[in-house]
Amino acid sequence: MKGVLSSVRRRYGGVATSLILVSCGLWALGLVVLPQLMMIDYSFRPSLPPAKQGGPEDIYTLANYAALYGNPLNLAIFLKTIWSSALVTATALVVCYPVAFFLARMAVGRTAGLLFIALVIPYWINEILRTFSWLLILARNGFVNTVLLDLGLTQEPIIFLGTTPAILVGMVYAYVLFMVFPIYNSLESLDPHQIEAARDLGAPWWRIHWRIAIPHAKPGIAVGCIMTFMLAAGTYAIPAILGGPKSRWFTEVIYSQFFEALNWNRGAAYAFILLIMCLGFIALMMRLFRVNLAEVTR
Amino acid sequence: MSADRVFRLFMGAYVVMFLVYLFLPLLFMAGASVNDSRFPTLLPWNGFTLKWFGDLFNDPMLWQGLGKSLSVGAGVIALSVPLGLAAALLLTELRGKARGLLYGVLVSPILTPGVIIGISTLVFWRQMSVSGGMFLTVLAQSSFIASYCMLMFMARLQRFDRTLEEAALDLGASHLHVVRRIMLPYLMPTILSAVLIAFLQSFENYNTTLFVYGTDRTLPIYLASKVRIGLTPAVNALGVIFIALTIVAAVVYEWRRRAALAVKPGKRAERPEPRTADLRPAAEPA
Amino acid sequence: MQFSRKLQVGGRDPALGQGVSLDGVTMRFGDFLAVDDVSIDIAAGEFFSFLGPSGCGKTTILRLISGFVEPTAGRILIGGQDMAGIGPNKRPTALIFQNLALFPLMPVWENVAFGLEARGVAKQERRRRAEQLLELVALDGSGDKRVNELSGGQRQRVAIARALAVEPKVMLLDEPLSALDLKLRQHMRAELRTIQRRTGVTFVYITHDQSEALTMSDRVAVMSQGRIEQIDVPDAIYNAPQTAFVAGFVGEINRFAGHVVAADARHAVVETDVGRLRGVNRQALRPGERASIFIRPERMRADGAANPADENSFEAVLDRVGFEGNVVNLFLRTNAGREIIAQQHNSDDLSGLSSGAWMTLRFAPDSAAVLPAEGRFEAAA
Ligand SMILES: Nc1ncnc2c1ncn2[C@@H]1O[C@H](COP(=O)(O)OP(=O)(O)O)[C@@H](O)[C@H]1O
Ligand SMILES: [Mg+2]
Numbered sequence: 001m002k003g004v005l006s007s008v009r010r011r012y013g014g015v016a017t018s019l020i021l022v023s024c025g026l027w028a029l030g031l032v033v034l035p036q037l038m039m040i041d042y043s044f045r046p047s048l049p050p051a052k053q054g055g056p057e058d059i060y061t062l063a064n065y066a067a068l069y070g071n072p073l074n075l076a077i078f079l080k081t082i083w084s085s086a087l088v089t090a091t092a093l094v095v096c097y098p099v100a101f102f103l104a105r106m107a108v109g110r111t112a113g114l115l116f117i118a119l120v121i122p123y124w125i126n127e128i129l130r131t132f133s134w135l136l137i138l139a140r141n142g143f144v145n146t147v148l149l150d151l152g153l154t155q156e157p158i159i160f161l162g163t164t165p166a167i168l169v170g171m172v173y174a175y176v177l178f179m180v181f182p183i184y185n186s187l188e189s190l191d192p193h194q195i196e197a198a199r200d201l202g203a204p205w206w207r208i209h210w211r212i213a214i215p216h217a218k219p220g221i222a223v224g225c226i227m228t229f230m231l232a233a234g235t236y237a238i239p240a241i242l243g244g245p246k247s248r249w250f251t252e253v254i255y256s257q258f259f260e261a262l263n264w265n266r267g268a269a270y271a272f273i274l275l276i277m278c279l280g281f282i283a284l285m286m287r288l289f290r291v292n293l294a295e296v297t298r
Numbered sequence: 299m300s301a302d303r304v305f306r307l308f309m310g311a312y313v314v315m316f317l318v319y320l321f322l323p324l325l326f327m328a329g330a331s332v333n334d335s336r337f338p339t340l341l342p343w344n345g346f347t348l349k350w351f352g353d354l355f356n357d358p359m360l361w362q363g364l365g366k367s368l369s370v371g372a373g374v375i376a377l378s379v380p381l382g383l384a385a386a387l388l389l390t391e392l393r394g395k396a397r398g399l400l401y402g403v404l405v406s407p408i409l410t411p412g413v414i415i416g417i418s419t420l421v422f423w424r425q426m427s428v429s430g431g432m433f434l435t436v437l438a439q440s441s442f443i444a445s446y447c448m449l450m451f452m453a454r455l456q457r458f459d460r461t462l463e464e465a466a467l468d469l470g471a472s473h474l475h476v477v478r479r480i481m482l483p484y485l486m487p488t489i490l491s492a493v494l495i496a497f498l499q500s501f502e503n504y505n506t507t508l509f510v511y512g513t514d515r516t517l518p519i520y521l522a523s524k525v526r527i528g529l530t531p532a533v534n535a536l537g538v539i540f541i542a543l544t545i546v547a548a549v550v551y552e553w554r555r556r557a558a559l560a561v562k563p564g565k566r567a568e569r570p571e572p573r574t575a576d577l578r579p580a581a582e583p584a
Numbered sequence: 585m586q587f588s589r590k591l592q593v594g595g596r597d598p599a600l601g602q603g604v605s606l607d608g609v610t611m612r613f614g615d616f617l618a619v620d621d622v623s624i625d626i627a628a629g630e631f632f633s634f635l636g637p638s639g640c641g642k643t644t645i646l647r648l649i650s651g652f653v654e655p656t657a658g659r660i661l662i663g664g665q666d667m668a669g670i671g672p673n674k675r676p677t678a679l680i681f682q683n684l685a686l687f688p689l690m691p692v693w694e695n696v697a698f699g700l701e702a703r704g705v706a707k708q709e710r711r712r713r714a715e716q717l718l719e720l721v722a723l724d725g726s727g728d729k730r731v732n733e734l735s736g737g738q739r740q741r742v743a744i745a746r747a748l749a750v751e752p753k754v755m756l757l758d759e760p761l762s763a764l765d766l767k768l769r770q771h772m773r774a775e776l777r778t779i780q781r782r783t784g785v786t787f788v789y790i791t792h793d794q795s796e797a798l799t800m801s802d803r804v805a806v807m808s809q810g811r812i813e814q815i816d817v818p819d820a821i822y823n824a825p826q827t828a829f830v831a832g833f834v835g836e837i838n839r840f841a842g843h844v845v846a847a848d849a850r851h852a853v854v855e856t857d858v859g860r861l862r863g864v865n866r867q868a869l870r871p872g873e874r875a876s877i878f879i880r881p882e883r884m885r886a887d888g889a890a891n892p893a894d895e896n897s898f899e900a901v902l903d904r905v906g907f908e909g910n911v912v913n914l915f916l917r918t919n920a921g922r923e924i925i926a927q928q929h930n931s932d933d934l935s936g937l938s939s940g941a942w943m944t945l946r947f948a949p950d951s952a953a954v955l956p957a958e959g960r961f962e963a964a965a
Contacts, residue, residue: 234411
């Protein structure tokens with residue numbers, strides 16, 4: 001460690017080295033580690049009025065976690081959030097793989113450039129606005145219902161908003177591009193000769209993908225799945241806009257603990273549960289696709 | 299027609315459909331923003347109007363939100379770009395366990411749901427009696443935006459020829475002079491990209507900000523509240539403006555990237571950066 | 585490309601060189617010993633070369649002298665002053681990097697003037713000095729070009745001008761000519777030597793090319809695996825190698841392994857598979873020790889007359905004749921299958937030789953070296 005620091009010193013000089021160390025320390029501790037630890041600490045303490053904090057009742061307890069288990073409604077919301085996010089992730093993967101493959105291996109020159117810009121633009125548009133655009137489509141008097149009514153396919157407008165499917169549609173729309181780019185990045189490094197060789201050997205197109213392209217894209221698929229799942233499980237905006245009281249998301253439960261029930265300790269516990277779930281999903285993906293952290297964040 | 303051609307055609311058609319899927323909702327929004335209807339809708343079409351844009355400009359809350367968002371964005375740039383750079387400089391020098399640990403800690407915010415970053419920041423700073431507001435918003439956003447900046451800088455530094463730095467030192471330059479004349483010019487394109495990415499991420503952040511904004515409502519916070527309660531087509535008008543700005547930014551960015559590649563014909567010089575190096579999973583983690 | 589025209593830049597006196605001393609210098613990278621207890625005194629104004637195979641620690645020695653790394657043990661003195669703790673930017677050295685390390689984002693003249701910029705010289709003056717130096721290296725008018733518009737040889741000269749600009753006392757050059765083609769390389773050798781003579785700056789030169797080291801240097805240090813094998817004038821390195829490694833690494837040489845059967849202060853006799861051979865005994869070998877005897881091809885006399893009973897003579901069959909104009913290389917094979925090269929001046933005697941002919945080879949004892957056998961030579965050969 002000492003040797004390492006001296007190499008930093010030698011490279012950047014004493015002043016800059018101190019600055020570098022201090023900034024990294026402040027960031028790692030002040031913005032990442034300590035806040036997380038504090039949140040975890042909170043989650044194991046009872047919610048007490050300020051007067052009683054630090055008093056005899058202020059002991060570590062699992063009560064906040066037990067609260068989730070003891071509340072069937074919130075527990076159901078939690079489980080729904082998990083499987084819905086997994087569903088969003090799987091859908092996005094299926095929808096995106098062909099697009100990523102086309103962009104990386106089939107499009108050339110101008111087409112590739114234009115397609116790339118066309119994909120980047122929606123990627124940068126505010127999540128809320130992108131979600132809002134689906135509000136217009138799914139509303140009672142929105143585009144879908146207008147078309148269905150005009151075609152006589154339904155007599156009454158269908159209520160989409162406030163349902164879980166509406167949320168899922170909005171999420172797939174909002175997060176598809178987080179799946180496209182990682183897969184594109186990994187497919188781009190695939191040697192085209194490999195595909196040609198396989199084709200020469202008479203492999204049908206599906207086998208080329210199954211045996212060559214998809215294995216090569218594994219790190220990208222892992223990254224895409226991790227990002228999409230984390231975004232889906234952790235979003236507040238989309239269920240708030242497209243959902244309703246009957247389709248609450250776990251983030252909404254957490255939010256209400258903080259700002260409606262004003263029980264920060266329980267909110268922290270719920271947040272920690274969400275975090276653990278996301279970490280578990282990341283670990284699962286890294287296992288499944290045999291990639292490590294450096295590859296995931298490359 | 300050969301199987302290969304059928305496959306190509308099929309893939310082309312699929313990608314076109316995908317683009318339609320991406321852009322149609324945005325087009326609806328644009329259409330609704332100029333529809334003279336009380337509700338935000340494209341159909342039925344009641345004729346063209348610009349009055350919703352007018353409404354927008356007369357909305358003081360919106361301007362306030364914009365002001366807050368710009369200030370927060372400036373703060374996030376000022377904090378996360380230097381932090382990302384410092385960490386990248388340190389990490390390129392570290393080896394072994396220490397590097398793995400620091401790297402893990404510093405990229406973890408990217409893999410953490412945004413709401414949790416907001417919550418942990420809020421909880422942590424309550425201990426120091428700091429409550430939600432612009433300050434916490436900047437800190438919470440920076441904690442993960444700095445990670446993106448760090449990854450960008452690391453990618454760039456990896457291709458840095460260290461003998462340049464040594465040559466400068468050898469010619470008698472001070473460390474400061476080396477940084478100013480060798481490192482910074484080399485890093486400048488990435489610094490500009492990092493500034494842009496940091497700003498865009500901050501500007502559109504909602505999930506993290508939600509927990510820490512206190513009373514300093516940024517534009518996305520204001521927008522979300524408007525979307526949820528008072529539905530007027532003015533929101534669409536705002537959306538259209540956002541989309542237009544985004545398109546301009548994306549085109550300028552892409553143009554600049556290409557121009558940068560064109561200037562350096564890169565004979566023996568460095569390989570051009572992979573095109574997505576700076577754009578990748580760069581949007582906000584929930 | 586005439587450097588010889590004028591070397592006084594800006595009307596100053598030529599900077600005089602300073603001596604460099606390494607005193608027991610050792611450098612470890614983890615467990616790996618890159619430089620092993622090296623002690624050398626390089627005189628002020630000397631053209632000193634390090635010669636050795638790739639990976640033997642040459643670059644590491646230059647980096648130690650220029651201050652990019654601190655030695656694990658030992659001292660480095662420049663001009664008599666201990667350099668411990670003095671950073672590369674404070675040492676009176678200028679290093680020409682193996683890859684040149686020109687600054688790609690600066691035009692040529694800013695490259696050349698960079699050291700002056702670091703010293704706070706005003707811009708106009710910098711530009712003027714840069715132009716003078718560029719003229720010196722025959723690149724006048726290229727000041728505003730970008731570095732990657734230049735050819736390999738031009739880039740090389742920019743690097744030299746950039747190093748000269750800071751008027752170093754010691755110039756360190758890390759295989760500076762290795763990227764150039766043969767013709768340019770030979771030209772640049774002469775130019776570098778001229779610059780060194782004119783400026784009086786001490787040159788510490790690194791190369792794995794023995795002819796480069798031998799033609800340019802006042803003295804040469806031959807290195808192997810982090811250690812100095814021999815420090816000597818080029819003539820002695822070639823003609824009087826002190827170790828098997830030096831004998832084998834520098835130039836072509838014939839080698840016969842065996843053991844010493846007789847020895848005195850001057851000569852030693854080695855029993856080999858072609859018989860007993862006598863050579864100079866520089867390492868005071870004693871009978872019974874394992875040793876090899878080394879003979880340069882040009883010191884081998886080959887003739888048709890068979891009289892192998894003479895001392896230092898043996899028979900071999902001619903494999904093929906390599907004609908090089910002024911000299912002719914005879915490739916032969918001994919009874920034991922050992923390949924021998926004998927180099928002869930071109931003469932009428934050699935006409936009519938054909939492969940398969942038996943010849944007798946002989947050499948003078950004073951032109952052969954008997955040196956201790958060592959495992960390291962085997963590895964390097
Ligand atoms: N920074 C370093 N870390 C570890 N090993 C090194 C380092 N620098 C050089 N080496 C090792 O030291 C040995 C000598 O290297 P070098 O001095 O560059 O050799 P040369 O210039 O003679 O080819 C090599 O085996 C190289 O791998
Ligand atoms: Mg070297």
